[in-house]
Amino acid sequence: MSTLFGLPQLTDPDRPSPPVDETGRRHQPSPDELLDGLNPSQRQAVAHEGGALLVVAGAGSGKTRVLTRRIAWLLAQRGAHPGSILAITFTNKAAAEMRERVGELVGGRARIMWVSTFHSACVRILRREVARFGYGSNFSIYDDADARRLMTLVCRDLDLDLNRYAPRAVLNWVSNCKNELLDPQAATDKAHNHLEETYAECYTTYQTRLRDANALDFDDLIMTTVRLFQAFPDVRETYRRRFRHVLVDEYQDTNHAQYVLIRELCGPVNPRRTTDGDLVGAAPDDGGTSSLTAPAELMVVGDADQSIYAFRGANIRNILQFEEDFPNAKTILLEQNYRSTQTILSAANAVIAENAGRKPKNLWSDAGDGELIIGYVADNEHDEAQFVAEEIDRLTDDDAARPSDIAIFYRTNAQSRVFEEVFIRVGLPYKVVGGVRFYERREVRDVLAYLRLLVNPDDSVSLRRILNVPKRGIGDRAEAGVDVLAQRMKTSYWTALQRARDAPELATRSLRCIESFVDLVESLQRLVTDGARPDEVVEAVLTQSGYLKELEDSTDPQDESRVENLSELVAVAREFADERDDATLADFLERVALVADSDQIPDADEADGVVTMMTLHTAKGLEFDVVFLTGLEDGVFPHARSLGDQPELEEERRLAYVGLTRAKQRLYVSRALVRSAWGAPQHNPPSRFLDEVPVTLVDWRRTASAQTSWDSSSASSRYASGGYISPVASSVSSRRRTLPAAKPTAGTRPVPSLAPGNRVLHDSFGMGTVVSVDGVADKAVASVDFGSGGVKRLLLRFSPVEKI
Ligand code: ATP
Ligand code: MG
Numbered sequence: 011m012s013t014l015f016g017l018p019q020l021t022d023p024d025r026p027s028p029p030v031d032e033t034g035r036r037h038q039p040s041p042d043e044l045l046d047g048l049n050p051s052q053r054q055a056v057a058h059e060g061g062a063l064l065v066v067a068g069a070g071s072g073k074t075r076v077l078t079r080r081i082a083w084l085l086a087q088r089g090a091h092p093g094s095i096l097a098i099t100f101t102n103k104a105a106a107e108m109r110e111r112v113g114e115l116v117g118g119r120a121r122i123m124w125v126s127t128f129h130s131a132c133v134r135i136l137r138r139e140v141a142r143f144g145y146g147s148n149f150s151i152y153d154d155a156d157a158r159r160l161m162t163l164v165c166r167d168l169d170l171d172l173n174r175y176a177p178r179a180v181l182n183w184v185s186n187c188k189n190e191l192l193d194p195q196a197a198t199d200k201a202h203n204h205l206e207e208t209y210a211e212c213y214t215t216y217q218t219r220l221r222d223a224n225a226l227d228f229d230d231l232i233m234t235t236v237r238l239f240q241a242f243p244d245v246r247e248t249y250r251r252r253f254r255h256v257l258v259d260e261y262q263d264t265n266h267a268q269y270v271l272i273r274e275l276c277g278p279v280n281p282r283r284t285t286d287g288d289l290v291g292a293a294p295d296d297g298g299t300s301s302l303t304a305p306a307e308l309m310v311v312g313d314a315d316q317s318i319y320a321f322r323g324a325n326i327r328n329i330l331q332f333e334e335d336f337p338n339a340k341t342i343l344l345e346q347n348y349r350s351t352q353t354i355l356s357a358a359n360a361v362i363a364e365n366a367g368r369k370p371k372n373l374w375s376d377a378g379d380g381e382l383i384i385g386y387v388a389d390n391e392h393d394e395a396q397f398v399a400e401e402i403d404r405l406t407d408d409d410a411a412r413p414s415d416i417a418i419f420y421r422t423n424a425q426s427r428v429f430e431e432v433f434i435r436v437g438l439p440y441k442v443v444g445g446v447r448f449y450e451r452r453e454v455r456d457v458l459a460y461l462r463l464l465v466n467p468d469d470s471v472s473l474r475r476i477l478n479v480p481k482r483g484i485g486d487r488a489e490a491g492v493d494v495l496a497q498r499m500k501t502s503y504w505t506a507l508q509r510a511r512d513a514p515e516l517a518t519r520s521l522r523c524i525e526s527f528v529d530l531v532e533s534l535q536r537l538v539t540d541g542a543r544p545d546e547v548v549e550a551v552l553t554q555s556g557y558l559k560e561l562e563d564s565t566d567p568q569d570e571s572r573v574e575n576l577s578e579l580v581a582v583a584r585e586f587a588d589e590r591d592d593a594t595l596a597d598f599l600e601r602v603a604l605v606a607d608s609d610q611i612p613d614a615d616e617a618d619g620v621v622t623m624m625t626l627h628t629a630k631g632l633e634f635d636v637v638f639l640t641g642l643e644d645g646v647f648p649h650a651r652s653l654g655d656q657p658e659l660e661e662e663r664r665l666a667y668v669g670l671t672r673a674k675q676r677l678y679v680s681r682a683l684v685r686s687a688w689g690a691p692q693h694n695p696p697s698r699f700l701d702e703v704p705v706t707l708v709d710w711r712r713t714a715s716a717q718t719s720w721d722s723s724s725a726s727s728r729y730a731s732g733g734y735i736s737p738v739a740s741s742v743s744s745r746r747r748t749l750p751a752a753k754p755t756a757g758t759r760p761v762p763s764l765a766p767g768n769r770v771l772h773d774s775f776g777m778g779t780v781v782s783v784d785g786v787a788d789k790a791v792a793s794v795d796f797g798s799g800g801v802k803r804l805l806l807r808f809s810p811v812e813k814i
Contacts (some may be wrong), residue, residue: 038086039082039086039115041083041086041087044056044079044082044083044086044087045057045079045083048072048075048076048079049072049344049346051342051343051344051345052072052075052076052079052344054342055076055080055309055342055344056076056079056080056083057083057087058080058309058340058342059088059307060307060338060340061305061307061336061337061338061339061340062276062305062307062308062309062310062332062336062338062339062340063307063308063309063310063339063340063341063342064261064309064310064311064312064329064332064333064339064340064341064342065077065309065310065311065312065341065342065343065344066311066312066313066314066329066332066341066342066343067311067313067343067344067345067371067373068313068315068344068345068347068359068371068373068671069313069315069316069347069349069358069373069667069668069671069672070347070348070349070350070355070633070671071344071345071346071347071348071373072344072346072348073259073311073312073313073344074108074259074311074631076311076344077097077108077257077259077309077311078108078111078112078115079115080257080309081095081097081112081115081116081123081255081257082112082115082116084255085116085119086116090254090255092116092119092120092121092122092123093122093123093252094252094253094254094255095123095124095125095253095254095255095257096124096131096253096255096256096257096275097112097123097124097125097126097256097257097258097259098126098127098128098131098256098257098258098259099125099126099127099259099260100127100259100260100263100630100631105125105126105127105130108125108259109123109125112125124253128231128232128264128268128271129228129231129232132231132232132234132235132271133231135235135238135249136149136226136231136234136235136238137149139238139242139245140234140238142238142241142242142245143234143237143238143241144221145221145224145226146224148224149224149225149226157181157227157228158177158178158181158564160216160219160220160223161177161178161180161181161184161212161216162177163219164177164180164212164215164216164219165177165180165212167215168208168211168212168215170208170212173563175208175209175212176563176564178563178564178569180209180212180213180216183206183209183213184197184209184212184213184216184229185229185323186323187213188229188230188232188233188267189229189232189233189265189266189267189322189323190266190267190323191233191236191237191266191267191270193217193233193237194210194213194214194217195214197209197210197213198210198211198213198214229267232267232268232271233267235271236267236270236271236274239271239274239275240274246274246275249275250275250276250277250305250306253275253306254306254307255306255307255309256272256275256276256306256307256308256309257308257309257310257311258272258308258309258310258311258312259311259312259631260311260312260316260630260631261310261311261312261328261329261332262312262313262314262316262317262324262326262328262329263312263316263317263318263319263324264324264325264328265322265323265324265325266323266325266328267323269325269328269335272308272310273335273336275306276305276306276308276336277304277305277306308336310329310332312329314326314329314330314368314369315362315365315368315371315664315667316630316664316667316668317329317661317664318626318627318630318661318664318665318668320657320661321661345371345372345373345374346373346374346375346376347373347374347375347671348375348377349375349633349671349674350375350377350671350673350674350675351375351377351378351379351380351381351674351675352374352375352376352377352378352379352380353379353380353381353382353383353677353707354380354383354670354671354673354674354675354677355373355374355375355671356704356707357383357670357677357703357704357707357708358667358670358671359371359373360702360703360704361663361666361667361670361699361702361703362663362664362666362667364663364702365660365663365664366660380675380676381675381676382707382708382709383677383678383679383703383707383708383709384401384676384677384678384679384708384709384711385678385679385680385700385708385709385710385711385713386678386679386680386681386710386711386712387680387681387682387683387696387710387712387713387714388680388681388682388683388712389682389683389684390682390683390684390685390686390691391425391428391641391682391684391685391686392428392432393682394428394640394641394680394681394682395428395429395431395432395433396432397680397711397712398418398429398432398638398640398678398680399429399432399433399436399438401638401678402416402438402621402636403436403438405636405676406618410636410676411635411636411675411676412618412619413438413439413440413618413619413620413621414618414619414620414621414622415634415635415636416621416622416634416635416636416637416638417621417622417623417624417629417632417634417636417637417638417672418440418621418622418623418624418637418638418640419623419624419625419626419629419637419638419639419640419669419672420623420625420626420640420641420647421625421626421641421646421647421649421665422571422574422625422646422649423451423571423574423575423625424448424571424574424575424577424578425640425641425646426442426448426623427448427575427578427582429623429640430442430448430623433621438621439620439621440620440621440622440623441620441621441622441623442623442624443622443623443624443628448575448578449602451572451575452572453557453561453572453575453576454575454576454579455475456475456476456479456557457548457551457552457557457576457579458472458599458602459471459472459473459475459476460472460476460534460551460555461547461548461551461595461598461599462599463476463504463531464531464534464535464538464547464551464595465538465595465596465599467502467504467505467531467535468502468504470502470503470504473503473504473507474489474503476555477489477527479557480555480556480557480559480560481560482523482526482527482556483519483520483523484520484523484524484527485520487517487520488516488517488520488521488523488524491513491514491515491516491520492506492507492510492513492516492524493506494513494514495509495510495512495513495514499512504531507524507527507528508528510524510525510528530554530555533554534547534550534551534554537550538594538595541594542595543583543584543587543593544583544586544587544593544594544595544597544598545580545583545584545586545587545689547583547595548579548580548583549580552576552580557576558573558576558805561573561576562802562803562804562809570802570803573803574803577687577689577791577805578686580689581686581687581689582602583598583689584686584689585686585689586598586601622634626647626665626666626668626669627665629668629669629672630668632672633672633673633674634672634673634674635673635674635675635676636673636674636675636676636677636678637669637670637672637673637676637677637678638678638680639666639669639670639677639678639679639680640680640681641680641681641682641685642679642680642681642696642697642699642700643681643682643685643694643695643696643697644694644695644696644697644698645692645694645695645782645784646685646694646697647662647665647666647697647699648662648663648666648697648698648699649662650781650782650784650793650803651781651793651795651801651803653781653782654766654781654782654795655781655795662699663699666697666699679700679703679708681694681696681697681700682694683714687784687785687791690784690785690786690790690791691785692784692785696714761790761806761807762806762811762812762813763813764780764783764790764792764806764813765780765783766780766781766782766783767779767780768780768813769813769814770792770794770811770812770813770814771811771812771814772794772796772802772804772809772810772811777796777814778794778795778796778802779794779795780792780793780794780795781793781794781795781801790805790806790807791803791804791805791806792804792806792811794811
């Protein structure tokens with residue numbers, strides 16, 4: 011990983027020769043130069059000619075390096091035209107990096123090469139060709155929010171009960187169909203119960219509406235391109251002739267639609283049967299047009315152990331059955347890891363070995379054993395962040411690493427918040443990649459806008475931000491109408507809202523919506539003037555405004571992480587209120603404003619760069635000298651929803667393998683004994699992945715037994731949830747029973763007492779099975795598996811759920 015974040019790299023082993031010679035002319039690299047710094051198997055892959063090629067190998071074995079180098083080889087040695095190359099990477103970020111690497115090797119000619127994600131490649135093809143299907147080439151691409159809006163309209167048009175048929179759930183189902191290349195007709199034919207029939211009906215209507223709007227959603231991009239190739243052999247022929255070389259990185263994360271797309275591009279292949287017995291791979295015209303052009307040279311690289319997108323339809327079989335899919339395919343294995351020390355590698359190998367049914371690999375490194383892995387058990391998540399910050403300070407002071415060589419990984423975006431706060435406090439520059447800073451996240455800003463409004467009703471910016479968030483029927487026209495009134499009365503927007511009935515031409519319906527919004531705000535304001543704690547106000551805003559419900563009803567994975575972020579915000583407020591007995595909401599907002607303001611990171615010394623924070627999913631394909639793998643607790647990582655589910659647990663383990671193998675020289679693994687969720691301290695057992703690392707490889711700087719603060723600290727913030735079996739924790743959890751139940755804030759029902767395995771009935775999601783329960787009493791949060799509705803995290807106090 012070199013210049014991905016725009017940071018200069020002192021040495022880059024991926025540059026075999028200077029692209030420009032002393033006279034300023036670009037020189038053509040020689041074969042030796044192109045193969046320089048590669049081992050024999052890697053060279054073989056770079057120089058391979060003919061049938062499809064699969065390079066399958068563990069992490070850090072040079073797959074991406076081989077792919078990049080092969081492009082240079084094709085251009086320089088095989089006389090390939092840059093326009094004949096299509097290189098597919100999984101993320102836009104990886105595409106940018108590869109374009110840059112290839113640019114360094116072959117210069118400006120790299121520009122006309124297609125290096126992109128599947129989605130952007132398909133957009134480019136469709137812009138040129140989709141007129142064949144009657145779309146305009148200026149078609150819109152609907153993002154998630156647009157798609158959901160449309161699906162909501164569709165469900166309404168079909169008179170569906172939105173509680174039973176959550177538009178998000180329908181959309182998920184449709185997305186799965188599209189990933190499997192099932193069009194509405196095929197989906198209808200396959201539907202075999204009422205639910206699926208209804209979903210299929212939604213799909214049909216949704217697709218018609220998309221077409222009417224000259225729009226394609228994200229999944230359509232791939233599916234429509236495949237359909238185009240299949241329906242118009244001449245179009246397919248054009249692209250087959252153009253792309254003589256197709257290269258795909260991270261092949262383990264391709265889904266079925268993407269696989270078929272590659273197959274359509276790369277010429278005749280063996281047909282195969284799907285699990286349902288359908289024949290794929292034999293387009294009716296295969297015997298005809300496909301013979302016109304010899305198959306393109308296909309090279310895919312991947313690692314089944316790093317497949318981490320099954321939840322988006324990625325299909326590991328694509329890599330396992332490559333040789334069946336493509337006749338005369340050749341497979342090259344790479345076994346030497348060039349990235350990590352043997353210690354790091356042995357740890358990663360030991361963890362991934364726990365997954366069943368995988369091909370064993372013999373990945374080794376000659377980088378020497380290097381440092382032991384450093385382990386740390388923190389009292390809580392703040393101590394963990396503090397430890398990481400101190401350790402980074404020490405490493406940089408000792409010149410053992412520069413900040414830009416260091417990365418912190420965590421399982422979910424919300425976990426960055428604690429690190430950000432500690433780093434801001436101690437003045438360590440950092441950058442959060444692939445996620446928005448905590449206080450800049452939309453949902454956090456929305457809720458802060460509510461809070462500001464409660465403290466200062468004249469804050470029109472905050473007011474107008476949340477006027478119709480969540481949607482409550484106050485449209486743009488109504489908003490503008492009130493604005494006119496405010497200007498005429500020369501009052502604040504809030505005062506005008508309170509007198510909305512005087513506004514000109516306000517529809518009765520809008521007026522009713524405005525009045526109920528005013529009621530909501532006034533009742534929340536009373537809560538504040540009555541002296542409620544900041545955390546109680548935050549919770550009241552979340553529930554009474556309907557904000558939380560909207561997110562919880564959604565099955566969009568992004569909304570799930572929004573709920574997690576909001577639970578973090580409740581935790582921040584609760585901590586703040588615990589610190590200061592008389593803390594008001596205004597005090598809390600002031601504190602938050604200060605943290606948010608100091609978000610302006612001081613300019614770091616350029617060459618040293620900044621520490622990078624990211625989720626494990628974002629880390630795929632990258633590498634850093636020093637890696638902190640944090641939050642290694644069962645329920646955090648592996649994620650709570652995977653605990654009862656073997657395939658999901660194995661996917662989490664692959665994610666752990668990805669995380670561990672990002673480290674080149676030093677690896678830290680840490681966990682916290684207590685971590686807040688919804689402001690409730692939650693006691694998580696160590697991650698099972700920690701147990702899977704051989705003990706001889708880890709130097710534990712601090713262990714659970716060193717943790718002495720149980721008795722000295724306030725019991726109320728230290729109680730544990732059940733299920734943890736260490737002596738320390740069980741004594742604590744028995745203490746928990748003597749704690750008074752937390753005082754309910756809003757007028758709520760009794761909280762059902764649930765345990766993993768219980769069956770429950772939820773008003774909107776129907777029947778489900780409890781996977782795990784964190785926290786107690788009115789702070790209890792349960793993860794419940796609602797089958798096709800997905801796994802939901804429910805704050806039991808507010809969820810319409812009962813035990814059956
Ligand atoms: P991942 O599975 O994580 O995507 P990968 O197999 O794609 O890893 P690369 O990122 O290509 O591996 O390579 C890992 C590191 O090893 C890089 O720093 C790369 O430059 C270096 N490397 C690869 N091959 C060699 C080699 N033959 N000699 C020296 N260094 C190498
Ligand atoms: Mg790679």
